[in-house]
Amino acid sequence: MFLAGILRLLVYAILAYVILSIIKGIAASGARKPTPPSRPSGPDTLVKDEICGTYLPRRDAVRDVVDGRERFFCSRECRKKAKAGADSSR
Numbered sequence: 001m002f003l004a005g006i007l008r009l010l011v012y013a014i015l016a017y018v019i020l021s022i023i024k025g026i027a028a029s030g031a032r033k034p035t036p037p038s039r040p041s042g043p044d045t046l047v048k049d050e051i052c053g054t055y056l057p058r059r060d061a062v063r064d065v066v067d068g069r070e071r072f073f074c075s076r077e078c079r080k081k082a083k084a085g086a087d088s089s090r
């Protein structure tokens, strides 16, 4: 049937358009790297205590630099552990 053929062509055209726009969207999102994702680093940002795995607001965390890297801890105990670990690995 003639109409069915046209319909099928239309479906193919739409499919091609959708696939192309998806590919374009992926390429565009990949090229848009320079703009960093919104990553607030305010006092309410959650930071992870890598010693016990606790997440806590940055303003409540114990901050220290271990092995030249800024790290956050839920308590001084965890900070002590991190420092001890960094020292023993040396």
Ligand SMILES: [Zn+2]
Binding pocket: 049, 051, 052, 053, 054, 073, 074, 075, 078
């Ligand atoms: Zn902790």
